[in-house]
Structures are given as structure tokens and as C-alpha cells.
Amino acid sequence: MDWVLLLLALTDRPPILQPDAASLSTRHAVSREQVDTVARQPDLGISHSDAAPPTLPTAAAPNQPAAAAVQQGMPGMDRDESSGMPTMQFRGFSDVSYHVDDRAGTANSFSLGQFNLFITSKLSDKLSVLAETVVEADQQNSMGIDLERLLFRWISSDFLTVSVGRYHTSIGWYNTAYHHSAWMQTAIGRPFLCAFEDNGGILPIHNVGISATGRIPAGDLGLRYIVEFGNGRASRSPLSEAVQNVVDENSGKAINLAILSRPAQLPGLEAGFSFYYDKLTPSERPKVGETILAGHVVYQSSQFEWLNELVVIRHAPEGGGSVLRSTGFYTQVSAKLGAWRPYVRYQSVSVPDADPMFPDVGLQRGPSLGIRYDVTEWVALKCQYDRTERRRQSGYNGVALQLSFTF
Amino acid sequence: MARRRRPLLNRRPASLRTWWPSAAGFVPIAASALLIVVFGAAGTRVARAQAVPGDVAIVVRPDVPVDGLTFQEVRELLMGDRQFWKPGLRVSLLMRAPATRERDVILKTVYRMTESEFRRYWIEKVFRAEAQAGPKIVYSNEAATELVASIPGAVAFVDATQVPKGLKVLRIDGALPGDKGYRLH
Secondary structure: OHHHHHHHHHOOOOOOOOOOOOOOOOOOOOOHHHHHHHHHOHHHOOOOOOOOOOOOOOOOOOOOOHHHHHHHOOOOOOEOOOOOOEOOEEEEEEEEEEEEEOOOOOOOEEEEOOEEEEEEEEOOOOEEEEEEEEEEEOOOOOEEEEEEEEEEEEEEEOOEEEEEEEEEOOOOOHHHHHOOOOOOOOOOOOOHHHOOHHHOOOOOOEEEEEEEEEEEOOHHHOEEEEEEEEOOEOOOOOOOOOEOOOOOOOOOOEEEEEEEEOOOOOOOEEEEEEEEEEEEOOOOOOOEEEEEEEEEEEEEOOOEEEEEEEEEEEEEEOOOOOOEEEEEEEEEEEEOEOOEEEEEEEEEEEOOOOOOOOOOOOEEEEEEEEEEEEEEOOEEEEEEEEEEEEOOEEEEEEEEEEEEEEO | OOOOOOOHHHHOOOEOHHHOOOHHHHHHHHHHHHHHHHHOHHHHOOOOOOOOOOOEEEEEOOOOOOOEEOHHHHHHHHOOOOOEEEOOEEOEEEEEOOOOHHHHHHHHHHHOOOHHHHHHHHHHHHHOOOOOOOOEEEOOHHHHHHHHHHOOOEEEEEEHHHOOOOOEEOEEOOEOOOOOOOOOO
């Protein structure tokens, strides 16, 4: 376990970036942008109360009324004092894994996970930009860069936020909870159901378009709505890039409507339902109406986690033909025991063999058992066993180890 | 067991609920307008906390259109689930630095999280695009109240004995610091 101790030693230093890493000390009136300026300084995130309070840049004139000082500035502008430009906040996520399974022809391997640079920039109180850029290797070991999310956001109020760009479709829960961070997830990987498109996933995980979200005034039910309108997924050829980043195959757009509840009386509980519709246009075949219904009930507290999702995908060819239904679900339970978090997951994805959209998926189901150990606040070690059953093929067993971290 | 009395929020001259765009919201809006007219300074009344060591006061500028919150609304504010006092007036959370008593009280009573869980919560909140940023840290009660006075929409959680004149202390479930039943201590 020497290497664990080494990791502990290396990561014992307090992290530089913290979500609330601003420190303020002034006797003068200051504006919001000055607060944000201090918050940006990377050496101020040390979480010790006895750290020397930094001094602010020159604030408003001492005898100037505070409100006037704020109004004369650009309220909410998170900008660099010297250049006047908006600044960026960075956070990174990544992981390294080792995995082995007993399928014929597979070799045990070390694997680089996704190197994720998450960037946010606040342009004003109501405008911001968010980006998630991932560098990763494919199955041919070639490295590539993907812009997984890029959102320009207008936050009007608690009841309306509008975003344009590339987003994670709000189908179910997992997809918009963890995005591309292995560190945030309890388990090593995503459920089959929520696998990314380039890993054989059956959901349109990413989309390019416009979305709106906000609270619904419904008291303690904690209701929120989400409306998404985008290009949908590519279907012309199985070899097509799944996400239609620049050009849509057809003029019809995919629409997704979701509603979710976070009851005030039960903190940590979320239940939601979504409806997704798109028209697929595969080449040399009739158009296909794609409907995706998804529901989830999840409970997460610091000590306990129970995740449940169910998805039904319906493919209906135009002009007749049999309607094909694919289903997928998973349930995952974990409990925190100090720095350890054992977990168990059972998952299933079943796609009809006749479904031309997912020719290689078939049936995949089975349990996973694992344990997560938080080496420090920002580093996690995970070990997971998976048993996977397949249709008309022998099942297989796999074991994986993963070191995941944020920085 | 006696039924818990409904918080007074809905009956206050100006409250967070008042700004909800629901049909039912017009009743408290009308009531608020009437009370403001009748009592004049009701909208800018500054509630002064009793000097009770140990209580943590929620402090805002007098122009924040809220006089009191339910405990649940305090939680929603601190969790980043409610980010506007009213359209155009954004909430800015100011938190004391780690290892200070005020912060410990807020983490224990409102967030119900450890320091580590709190940090992780805000990383995830921003990552999920549910918030632009987490709370800002302030290193003293004095700095906190000065910033509250300077930044529209700012709210701080400070020692109730160190609230200067000119700032508004919000009631929680109808109680001010020092009152029986006040929960932030």
C-alpha cells in the first residue's frame, strides 16, 4: 500500500480551486465585480480561516455611496481588472483504469480515461458560458478531442434559463448528473443504458440546439421543467457521427420535454419523467419515428444512494412495418461507510435484433459489485466486478480498477 | 403532538413567496401593497436583532424585498435552488471561511453537510449547470456586513451580535435571532 500512502502525501495539499474560493476584506464599499475578481485569484482558495485575508483592488472612493459605486460598475461582470475581459474558471476531471475480462480475444489493459476540462465564464449576472472539453482515446488508441458541451446561457430568473449550443439531453437522470466525470460517479462506469453514443449507447446523449429550464411554482413539490429542441441524432448510416454538430440530416427537429420534482420535505429525492421525439431518416429505408419515454426515481444523501431509471425506446417505421421497442433500466444502491462506499448495480438493456438503428446491442444485462474508496476529498479509487449476460452469446466476467480525480 | 404553526411568510409585507408568478401570489401582493401604504416604511423596515451570542443572523440590504423566510426557503437559497430575490435582483451568497462558528452553524443546521460534502455539492451544482458559482468566502463578520451593504442582492450569515445599523435581519419562520424557536445557532 506504499503507493496509496504516496498518493495521500501528494494530495494532502489543500486544493487550489474551490467552489466558493473568494476571500474578501475591505473597509470600503466594493462592487460585485470586485468580489468576483478576488474570487478568481488562484492562491485564495486555501480553506484555512487563519490565512491572511487578501486585499482587494482599489475599491470605490471611501466616501462614495456604496450603491452608487455598484451601479457605476457593470453589476455581475466577472472580468479581469487589467484587461476588462471576462475570465474563465477551470476544473479538471480524469481517470486511469485497469481492466480484465474473460471474453476470448480480449487482453487485460491499462486505460486512460477521459481528460475533461470543464470551463465556465460569467459574462454578466444573466449571461454565462459553459464548456466541457474532453480529450480521450478510441478503441484504436488514437487520441481525439471532443467538445462535449458548449452552452451559452441566459438566466432570466428562477423560472427561465435559456441555453443554446451542445448539451446533454435530459433523458433520465444519469446523463445530466455526471456528464463526463468519472470522479463524481460512485461506480466505475456508466450503466449500459446511459453509455455514450461512441461506446454503443442507445440514447441520444448529446444534442445541438436550444433548451429552456426553470422552476415551476408548485410549493414544496420542487417542480422543474426542461424543454429541449435540437438536431437529434444521425441515422443515415451506422458510420455517421452520432451527434449532428453542424448539419442536420433533415429539417425536422428532436424535441424533449421533461419534468422533475425535488420535494422540499425529502431532501435528496428526485423523481422525473421525460418524453423525447425525433424523426430518423436512414438511407434506403423508410423514415422512422423515434419516441423515448424515460422515468427515474433517485435518492442521494451523504450516506446513502439509490438510483433507478427506466427507458423505453419506440421505433415506428413510416408506411407500416413492425414497431420495435427497446427497453433499458438499472438500479444502483450504495452506502457510505467512512471513506469507503460499497455499491451494487443491476442493469439491463434489451434491443430487438430487427432494430436497424442498434444492430450490435442486443441484450446486455447483469449485476455489478464494487467499492469506492475516497483517498482524499478529490481522489477516489474504485474496484468493480461485472457479470454480463448476452443474447445467444456466452456471458462474461470482468474486473476493473480505477483511479479517478478532480483537479 | 401539536401541529406546527404555519410560518408567517405569506402574511408578511414583502416575502419571497410574494414574487412567485402564481395566481395565488396576487393575494399576498395586494396585502403587501396595502400594508406598505398603511404603515409607510414597512417595505424598508430594518429589523434589529437582539444581541444573543451564538445565534447566526441572515443579513441583507434593506432594499431586498423580503423580510422573512421559512426555514425551507433559507435552505433553498443556500442550496442555490433559488437564485433571485425578484426578477432582476440576483442572490449573492456570502459565507464565512471554513472553521468559523458561523459557517459551522450554517453547514450543520441548513446544509446538513460536512465541509467536504459542501465543497463537493457546489462542484456538482456548477458542473450540472444549475448554478454559475458557489458562495463567496468572507473572512470576518465585519467584511460580510460591509459587502452586504455594497452588493445588491447579497446575503450573509453573521454573528447576530455584530449586525450594524442599516442592514436588515431576516426572520426565519417568524423568529429573529434571540427569539424562542430561532433555528440558526
